Amino acid sequence: MKEYNVKITETLSATVVVEAESAARAREIAEREWQDGVHVLGAEHFQGVTFSTPNERTRER
Numbered sequence: 001m002k003e004y005n006v007k008i009t010e011t012l013s014a015t016v017v018v019e020a021e022s023a024a025r026a027r028e029i030a031e032r033e034w035q036d037g038v039h040v041l042g043a044e045h046f047q048g049v050t051f052s053t054p055n056e057r058t059r060e061r
Contacts, residue, residue, distance in 0.1 A: 009050045012041040 016039055020026035033039055 007052050009052075011047040011049070012045040014039065014041050014045045023042055028042045 007031075013061050016030055016033075018026040020029055030039070
C-alpha cells in the first residue's frame with residue numbers, strides 16, 4: 001500500500017469593529033491586536049476545510 005501526503009487546511013474567520021482614521025489604519029490596528037492576542041479565533045469561527053494532495057484537485061467541504 002502507498003503512502004500519500006494529504007494537506008488539511010481549515011479556515012477561521014471573524015469580523016471585529018475598529019475605530020480609526022482610515023480603513024488602512026483600521027487594518028493595521030486589527031493586525032496588531034490579533035498579534036497581541038486580543039482577537040483569538042477558535043472553533044466557533046470555523047468557516048470551512050479543504051483536503052488536497054499534490055496530484056489531486058482540492059475537495060472542499
